[in-house]
Amino acid sequence: MKHRTFFWFILPTLSAMILFIALPIVSVFLQSLFVQHEQVLVVSESCGPFGCKESTKVDLEATEKLREEAPMGQYNGLGTYINRSHLAFAEVGNAWGSTTTFGEFWDQVFDLPFYNALIFTLTYTAIVTPLVLVLGLAIAIGVNGLPKLMKGPSIFVSLLPFLVTPLVGSLILFWMVDGDGVIGATIQLIFDDPNLSLKASTALTWTMLIVYGVWHTLPFSFITFYAGLQTVPSDTLEAAQIDGASKWQRTIFVVVPHLMPLVSFVTLMLLMDNFRVFEPIVSFSAEAHARSLSWIIYNDLRESGNPLYGSAGATSMLTIIGVVILLTPVLIRTWRDFNRKAH
Amino acid sequence: MATQLETRMTPVKAISFALVGLWLLIAAFPFLWTFWGSFKVQADFFSKADWTNALWGTNTTEETGGAFTGAGYHGAWITEEFWQNVINSGIVVFFTVIISLTFGTLGGYALARSGFRYAFWLLMAALVFRAMPHITLVSGYLLPFFEWNIWGHLPTTIIVLVAINQPFTLWMLHSFFLNIPKDMDESAMVDGCTRFQAFRHVIVPVMWPGVITTGLFSFLLAYNDFAVTAMLLSEENETIIPAINSFLGTTQVEGKVMYAVAAVVSATAPLFVLILFFQRQIVSGMTAGAVKG
Numbered sequence: 001m002k003h004r005t006f007f008w009f010i011l012p013t014l015s016a017m018i019l020f021i022a023l024p025i026v027s028v029f030l031q032s033l034f035v036q037h038e039q040v041l042v043v044s045e046s047c048g049p050f051g052c053k054e055s056t057k058v059d060l061e062a063t064e065k066l067r068e069e070a071p072m073g074q075y076n077g078l079g080t081y082i083n084r085s086h087l088a089f090a091e092v093g094n095a096w097g098s099t100t101t102f103g104e105f106w107d108q109v110f111d112l113p114f115y116n117a118l119i120f121t122l123t124y125t126a127i128v129t130p131l132v133l134v135l136g137l138a139i140a141i142g143v144n145g146l147p148k149l150m151k152g153p154s155i156f157v158s159l160l161p162f163l164v165t166p167l168v169g170s171l172i173l174f175w176m177v178d179g180d181g182v183i184g185a186t187i188q189l190i191f192d193d194p195n196l197s198l199k200a201s202t203a204l205t206w207t208m209l210i211v212y213g214v215w216h217t218l219p220f221s222f223i224t225f226y227a228g229l230q231t232v233p234s235d236t237l238e239a240a241q242i243d244g245a246s247k248w249q250r251t252i253f254v255v256v257p258h259l260m261p262l263v264s265f266v267t268l269m270l271l272m273d274n275f276r277v278f279e280p281i282v283s284f285s286a287e288a289h290a291r292s293l294s295w296i297i298y299n300d301l302r303e304s305g306n307p308l309y310g311s312a313g314a315t316s317m318l319t320i321i322g323v324v325i326l327l328t329p330v331l332i333r334t335w336r337d338f339n340r341k342a343h
Numbered sequence: 344m345a346t347q348l349e350t351r352m353t354p355v356k357a358i359s360f361a362l363v364g365l366w367l368l369i370a371a372f373p374f375l376w377t378f379w380g381s382f383k384v385q386a387d388f389f390s391k392a393d394w395t396n397a398l399w400g401t402n403t404t405e406e407t408g409g410a411f412t413g414a415g416y417h418g419a420w421i422t423e424e425f426w427q428n429v430i431n432s433g434i435v436v437f438f439t440v441i442i443s444l445t446f447g448t449l450g451g452y453a454l455a456r457s458g459f460r461y462a463f464w465l466l467m468a469a470l471v472f473r474a475m476p477h478i479t480l481v482s483g484y485l486l487p488f489f490e491w492n493i494w495g496h497l498p499t500t501i502i503v504l505v506a507i508n509q510p511f512t513l514w515m516l517h518s519f520f521l522n523i524p525k526d527m528d529e530s531a532m533v534d535g536c537t538r539f540q541a542f543r544h545v546i547v548p549v550m551w552p553g554v555i556t557t558g559l560f561s562f563l564l565a566y567n568d569f570a571v572t573a574m575l576l577s578e579e580n581e582t583i584i585p586a587i588n589s590f591l592g593t594t595q596v597e598g599k600v601m602y603a604v605a606a607v608v609s610a611t612a613p614l615f616v617l618i619l620f621f622q623r624q625i626v627s628g629m630t631a632g633a634v635k636g
Contacts, residue, residue: 001457005538010465013450013509020506021472024483031486071486139366142359152622154363157371159618159625164374165567167584168607171591172373175604180389182376182397215369220629222366227630247355276476279569282588294476294570301482301574309486316479323474331467338463 025320032080032313034073036306037066073310080314086114087318113296114315118322121292123206125274128213132270133263135214136221141251143222144229155223162219170212170283177208205289212280217273221266228262229255268330275326293319374611381608382411385601415605419590425606427579428586431497432566435582438501439565440558443508447561448554450509451516452542456525466517469510477507477570484575495577503575504565511564512557515631519553520546556628559621566613583610 040062045052082089092115095108109115143154161169176183179197188196198204232255240250278294281287287295293315300312379397380388386402396402400410407414419425454462484503488494527549528541536544566584573585581589587610590603618625 001453001538003459006453006457006459006462009449009453009538009542013446013513014465016446016502016506017469017472017509020484020503021475021480021510024480026483027487028479028483031483071490135366138359139363142363145356145359146363154367155626156618156622157367159622160374160615161370163563163614163618163625164611165569165584165614167567167569167588168610171587171603171607172377172611175389176373176376178389180391182394185391185394218366219370223626224630227626247353272474275474276478278476278478282569294478297476297478297482298570298574301478301485307485309482312482316482319479320475323476324471327471327474331470334467334470 028313028316028320030313031072031309032317033075033077033310035076035080035310036073036308037063037070039063040066076310080310081318084112085311086314088112088114113291114318117291117293117296120206120290121275121277121294124210124213124277124292125271127210128217128274129267129270131210131214132217132221133266136218136266137225137256137259139218139222140225140229141255143226155226158219158222160219161215162217162223164216166216166279167283169216170280173212173215174284199284199286199289202289205284205286208284209277209280209286209290212284213274213277216280217270220269224262224266225259228259232258268327271326272323275323293322377604378608381415381601381604382413383601384412384414388601388604415601416609418599419602419605419609423590423602423606425583425586425609428581428583429609431576431580432582432584434497435501435504435572436562436565439504439508440561442501443505443512443561444554444558446505446509447512447516447557448550450513452520452546454513454517455520455523456528466514469513473510473514477568478574480507481570481574488575494575495580497576497580500572500575500580500582503571504568507571508561508564512561515557515560515628516553518631519557520550523549552624555621556624556631559617559625560628562617563614 040059042057042059042062043054044057045054047053081087084091091112092109095105099105099108110119139158143151146154164172175181177187177198178184179188184198187198188194198208236254236258237250240254245253276294277292278298281290281292281295282298287299291299297312297315297319300308300315376397383397383400383403384406386406387396387400390396390402393401403412404410406412454466485494488499493499523546528538528545531541531545532538568582569584569588572582573588576582576585578589583606587603587606590599590606
């Protein structure tokens with residue numbers, strides 16, 4: 001294909017991506033360098049019969065004018081990145097100096113908003129991803145052994161939790177585990193504690209979100225592995241059987257190695273999706289105990305009346321850097337494959 | 344060939360069937376429960392005293408006279424004007440799918456037929472874009488959109504969703520076009536067609552299976568989106584997902600939670616129908632990227 005033709009074919013999609021993905025990243029970066037204007041304060045002295053009193057008032061007109069002239073706010077350099085709500089170098093340094101044990105240091109860092117969200121996001125990703133991989137493979141092998149008539153319906157049922165809108169799916173689960181819902185009430189009955197609420201403690205909230213995450217993403221790994229199982233060469237399986245391998249051994253030494261390329265694909269997809277965990281926190285109203293990186297950006301932008309664009313921008317940039325770090329191994333591997341194919 | 348050894352019930356097999364059974368129960372039960380409960384009153388759906396109330400509708404019978412009530416649906420669709428959000432969603436989803444497929448087929452075809460190095464870099468950039476949480480981009484949109492006075496309108500959201508959709512669409516259609524033999528369009532070009540004519544007359548007639556599969560996923564992305572639609576649409580232009588979320592904020596009053604339950608069931612229904620008709624295409628789409636490796 002000629003460069004010219006290629007250019008015309010790619011133009012619509014490329015311009016959409018440049019205008020609405022690449023440029024916004026630049027805009028996010030620029031925003032993160034600014035902070036919103038301070039309100040313009042006017043100090044006026046009012047003198048009455050009991051002496052003079054100084055009062056401070058917000059000059060709304062001047063503040064509005066300032067905002068109009070420079071909507072981005074005032075230049076702050078990288079200040080937003082290192083303040084308390086983000087990387088918090090000063091606070092982390094303080095905590096390192098003032099605490100004696102690692103546990104105490106950890107507690108203090110955990111209280112900083114950015115690190116708190118980062119820790120939750122990473123924990124969520126690190127627990128959900130392997131769980132979904134293992135359970136997905138187990139269920140795929142199970143369904144593969146089902147009679148033919150039941151395979152279709154079981155795939156149909158499995159697709160529901162995956163395709164349902166994340167916000168809606170987590171709401172459905174939330175209503176069930178709520179104190180008055182069917183699962184929540186049963187749990188209270190089992191533990192004989194009428195005040196037990198899954199929202200009450202950090203550990204329970206995290207567990208609830210992780211259970212949702214597994215429920216929501218399990219079908220993806222299950223169906224991908226199930227499709228992979230259809231391509232396992234039957235010759236190899238039979239050969240292994242003749243050599244005396246048990247069913248379990250055949251699964252571990254023939255089927256699993258055959259599925260390995262799929263495992264890396266599924267892992268990549270799961271990492272990308274789990275890292276952006278956001279909707280369940282809104283649905284479960286779990287923000288008191290669990291905040292993800294996406295959620296704190298959303299919260300900054302929602303700040304009524306005065307959205308914190310600078311703060312949201314800085315968190316967004318840090319999140320994007322996190323995504324790139326997460327993807328680096330994949331990018332390097334694809335680059336090597338591409339070069340091998342090209343030469 | 345099924346030998347006797349394979350059809351016999353072993354403990355391992357029993358465990359794996361039990362696991363499948365348990366999973367199917369966990370996957371289906373929440374939907375069945377919520378669907379059934381959406382025709383009850385709040386006292387039954389959130390029945391702390393006795394969960395079987397939700398099954399038989401004890402309080403529903405007391406309050407309304409029948410075991411089933413459509414009050415939640417009436418409240419959501421008519422009192423809260425959920426139908427307006429459904430129309431908005433319909434517009435957004437329809438145009439997002441059509442535009443992203445048009446852009447995506449052209450771009451995906453070009454990427455599949457071009458061996459240049461920059462094609463590879465474009466795909467890599469698309470992969471990184473695909474991995475970015477959507478909310479990070481939204482924080483970049485708000486200020487410029489306010490400045491240009493295009494915040495809150497449906498077309499703005501449509502074009503943003505199209506752009507966010509492009510990386511995925513490109514990857515999927517690119518791998519699909521790689522499977523269509525090069526000889527087809529190249530022989531048409533030997534016969535005197537231009538590249539675009541070859542695309543139009545040779546590729547377009549055979550590309551529909553891949554386009555439909557990709558379209559299903561574009562539909563899901565646009566339909567399920569919360570981050571973009573919640574931040575970029577004004578209240579009267581809200582689509583159904585942010586509308587459900589704002590229901591929750593205003594419906595702490597007794598009985599109004601059932602509006603949200605009814606809206607949630609209404610929002611799930613189209614997805615259910617979609618899976619019913621397109622199960623095969625959805626499964627093939629989910630594994631399309633995987634098979635290519």
